[in-house]
Amino acid sequence: MSRLPAAGPDPAASRTPSRSASHPTAQHHTPRPHPRRRALGVGVLLTVTALVAGCGMQLPLAGHAEDDGAVVGTQPLAELEPIADPRAWTGEITVGTPDRPVEPVATDPSPALPATVTDAQGTEVTVTDTSRILALDLYGSLSRIVFELGLGDSVVGRDISSGFPEIADRPVVTSNGHELTGEAILDLAPTVILTDTTLGPWDVVLQMRDAGIPVVVLDSHRSLDTSADLAEATGAALGLPAEGKALAERTEAAVDDTLAQVEALAPADAAVRPRVIFLYVRGQSGVYYLFGDESGADSLIEGLGGIDAAAEVGWKGMRPLNDEGLVSMQPDLVLLMTGGLESVGGVDGLLEQVPALAQTPAGENRRFVAMDDTEILSFGPKSADVLDALARAFYAPESLS
Structure with missing residues (x-):
């Protein structure tokens, strides 16, 4: 069993990833309509801001900020007015989920044992x-x-x-x-x-x-x-x-309800939906991984109505990032964990360590969305909250200001 660093899961163990190999050129396609019909996994993890469209001005984040700096939206998702083009805002966002208390489905249950x-x-x-x-x-x-x-x-x-x-x-x-x-x-x-x-x-x-x-x-x-x-x-x-x-x-009802609300926020025109990648980085270990098909990140990206740029070119699982492949994918937005972003010194440090990002729309516009390591791929009782929070960043970033 691979040992994992304190900052979070390290699917690469101690290997330093190569960023020299080439990767197929991305081809645009219509996102798959319902991610919950595909059971994708993160089992291999054991080895595991905002603008109204086109205005060109970055808005500072305010609103409900958590102790860790994450911003939590308070307006119901169904009431948000999405921006016209989710590929047009600039600046990074660290978003969080509400600190929702535990609500047991039963009070003092009696397990039937053995x-x-x-x-x-x-x-x-x-x-x-x-x-x-x-x-x-x-x-x-x-x-x-x-x-x-x-x-x-x-x-x-x-x-x-x-x-x-x-x-x-x-x-x-x-x-x-x-x-x-x-x-x-x-x-x-x-x-x-x-x-x-x-x-x-x-x-x-x-x-x-x-x-x-x-x-x-x-x-x-x-x-x-x-x-x-x-x-x-x-x-x-x-x-x-x-x-x-x-x-x-x-849990299923909450996820289904949130997926429907996200679909209402996302552009009807697939050509305007953001091309998204999920990066796993650990600067202290020299780990720069791109999560693709069957990593769990694809399920999340598709649930958010985005185009999974990595899965689109056949990127399987979790593999070391390479510059040529990254540039070919041309992501509009990068998802990542807050611990990973902190480990490389924030967005400036990430762009310095992965200069190829600057050759993508996401890097040019500093369009990075981060969420706490323990939430973003948790896929449990808070799945609906994760979708809700990230959808705000994707499609209504001004609601977080």
Whole structure:
């Protein structure tokens, strides 16, 4: 299992990416109409401003700013007036989601135990006790799901990515960012562990099983399509199948509603929709990756009504960025994580480290949209909030001013 740096997932481990190889020239096409019909994954992550169109003037961000500098929109998405051309605004935006409290689908639920499930790796696991739960993954999605199922009081620890207020007082059992720490886990005496393959070392997971702790490995492939499935699988593992189904239905309904609102904001003319890429950067590690088809980023970009410029040219998964390929894609907008942007010294540092960006519309106009590492690809109970926040930046950036 690759070890991951403290600032976030590093799908490249310690390799320095090459940016010399060529890539096919991009061809424009109409975006695929409904991303939720395609189950795309980020399982490989284990290895894982604004202008009214054409005015030419940059507006400063104001509005509801979070402590981390992210701007959170407050006007309902359906009430926003989109700009005429989402490729016309200039300047970078760091956007966040509302700090929405946990809303359990059940109050004081009673798990039906023992619960026997076959996990994502084909292992049959029987859970007999849910009094001390650990739910650990790269983005904090699993712990949030457990809280939303109504078992938050039974959660005894957390991963570093679980930062919502209700779990903040639990001890962290990951070190160096996203490394599972066997001693810290055993000290908490969990009666069940829920995890996936986005955290390591894997030997720690095996150690927990050897210690007699039921470990349920859930599917690490994430997309807008899999958010509901993850809720159901978590509920089943904890003896709460009905609650899992209820949470899945609530999550799916929220995502569907938000997708419809985003589609109403996005230009009807596909030729005006922004060409978008997702960059994963870690300056301290010399990592510059472009996320393409089946990375999870494609599901997000398509859900936002954008044209995934990387998937369009057949860019698969997560691969080192190269200058020629980047220039050929000609993105209008770049999505990235706030931790990655900070690691290279902001937009100026990114343009210095990846000069080819300056030869794209996104780089020329400093059109970068960043969101917190723990949210942007989480694909869980907050999927609808992520879509909502990013859609504001894409199509109604002045609503964030």
